[in-house]
Amino acid sequence: MSQTPWTVRSLKAALDEAPGRGADEITVSILEGADEILLATMHWHGDLEIYISVSDQQVAASALLWPVDEQEDRHAFNEFLLKAQKLVPLSNFGICVVGGRDYYELFGELSTTTTIEDILIELRTLAENAIEVASDLRTSFSSAAA
Amino acid sequence: MSIWRKLFTLGRAGAHEATSAVVDANAIRILDQEIRDADAAQAKARDNLATLVARRRIQENDVKSLREQVAKYENSARAAVTKGDMDLARQVAQRIADIESEISLKEPQIGSMREAEDQLHQAIAATDRRIDTLKREVEVVKVNESVQKAQEAVTARGAGAGASLGSAADSLARIKERQMVRGEKIKAAGELEDRRTGADLDEKLRVAGILPGQSSADDILARLAPQPAPLQIEDKAADGSKPE
Numbered sequence: 001m002s003q004t005p006w007t008v009r010s011l012k013a014a015l016d017e018a019p020g021r022g023a024d025e026i027t028v029s030i031l032e033g034a035d036e037i038l039l040a041t042m043h044w045h046g047d048l049e050i051y052i053s054v055s056d057q058q059v060a061a062s063a064l065l066w067p068v069d070e071q072e073d074r075h076a077f078n079e080f081l082l083k084a085q086k087l088v089p090l091s092n093f094g095i096c097v098v099g100g101r102d103y104y105e106l107f108g109e110l111s112t113t114t115t116i117e118d119i120l121i122e123l124r125t126l127a128e129n130a131i132e133v134a135s136d137l138r139t140s141f142s143s144a145a146a
Numbered sequence: 147m148s149i150w151r152k153l154f155t156l157g158r159a160g161a162h163e164a165t166s167a168v169v170d171a172n173a174i175r176i177l178d179q180e181i182r183d184a185d186a187a188q189a190k191a192r193d194n195l196a197t198l199v200a201r202r203r204i205q206e207n208d209v210k211s212l213r214e215q216v217a218k219y220e221n222s223a224r225a226a227v228t229k230g231d232m233d234l235a236r237q238v239a240q241r242i243a244d245i246e247s248e249i250s251l252k253e254p255q256i257g258s259m260r261e262a263e264d265q266l267h268q269a270i271a272a273t274d275r276r277i278d279t280l281k282r283e284v285e286v287v288k289v290n291e292s293v294q295k296a297q298e299a300v301t302a303r304g305a306g307a308g309a310s311l312g313s314a315a316d317s318l319a320r321i322k323e324r325q326m327v328r329g330e331k332i333k334a335a336g337e338l339e340d341r342r343t344g345a346d347l348d349e350k351l352r353v354a355g356i357l358p359g360q361s362s363a364d365d366i367l368a369r370l371a372p373q374p375a376p377l378q379i380e381d382k383a384a385d386g387s388k389p390e
Contacts, residue, residue: 031299035292039300046317046324051296055289057282064297064313098297106314130314131321138315 005112008036008054014116015040021120045127052123059114061122062107063130066138068095069102088133090125106130173287181280188273195266202259205252212249216242 006014008030015021015028015038027041031051038052040061052061071077081093081104091108106129108122219242226235301313340346 031296033292033295033299035289037293037296039296042317046320048317049300049313051293051300053289053293055282055285057286060289060293062293064301066315070315096294096297098294098301131318134314134318 003113018116042127048127059110065104091129177284184277191270
């Protein structure tokens with residue numbers, strides 16, 4: 001049985017009812033705009049907010065990490081990310097602009113016909129990675145670079 | 147050239163303003179231009195194809211009518227031969243020869259025209275696919291813009307204390323805080339329980355060395371000792387208490 005391509009609304013409904021999710025694990029809401037975006041608040045991961053977009057080509061999930069200008073020894077850190085990101089399961093690092101400020105972001109992309117189970121795995125992994133990177137990697141790197 | 151390479155080249159040209167907003171804006175512009183170009187090329191290719199098909203059909207009709215003429219002249223030539231008019235028959239035969247040489251010129255052209263048509267068909271199909279890909283890329287860039295706008299809206303909503311922190315950094319702080327709160331709660335719950343059972347007081351008394359129920363041997367002996375008690379009896383009682 002193949003999954004029909006997701007829309008923002010069908011994905012929200014599916015995430016609300018996803019098998020195997022904790023009742024208080026995720027809150028999903030729709031952010032209105034030119035294109036609707038899903039906002040998943042991961043309560044088991046310090047209320048981390050994950051932005052999910054759905055287009056014809058892909059389902060993309062992204063979490064903001066921290067402002068680039070707050071990273072110590074940024075250039076060395078960037079190079080480190082490029083080298084290390086292969087080892088980070090399912091997620092990739094990027095830089096995006098929010099309110100005129102550069103932020104590190106962690107994101108993952110899936111096919112539009114992927115299963116709800118896989119999307120749940122993606123969200124959990126993304127949240128896990130984001131928290132881990134915000135704690136261990138960020139701090140250990142700044143002390144190593146110092 | 148892929149959109150990636152174009153953006154990269156562009157980023158190198160204006161490295162200082164290569165923020166993702168600029169990248170997005172340029173991505174849309176480049177993709178838009180590419181779609182227009184491809185669309186224009188497509189229109190031209192379809193035009194060319196139509197012309198080519200029309201020319202081929204004309205050529206095919208020409209050849210067909212020439213063949214009909216050949217058939218007609220052959221009959222005429224036969225009739226002339228039957229009549230014994232060899233001079234006329236020769237003239238007709240000459241005409242047939244002329245027509246056949248014309249056919250042998252025109253027929254191969256039809257073949258190469260068909261080949262050209264096939265190639266155009268393929269090119270048009272490839273361009274159609276390319277345009278579809280470009281349109282999907284535009285969509286990805288546009289959706290990405292929407293994500294950014296949403297992020298800005300949500301970040302602005304949460305602006306205030308600690309707003310300089312990004313989301314994951316915020317969440318990490320929240321997790322640590324919750325863990326601390328949980329730790330405090332467990333400690334507080336433990337303290338409440340202690341108070342209920344009196345364990346907290348016992349602990350204080352124990353630390354002070356005056357825990358009830360754990361009186362020292364001296365205290366017990368003092369209690370057991372007979373009232374009119376000189377010093378030597380106390381010593382004996384102390385010895386006797388040990389086997390108990």
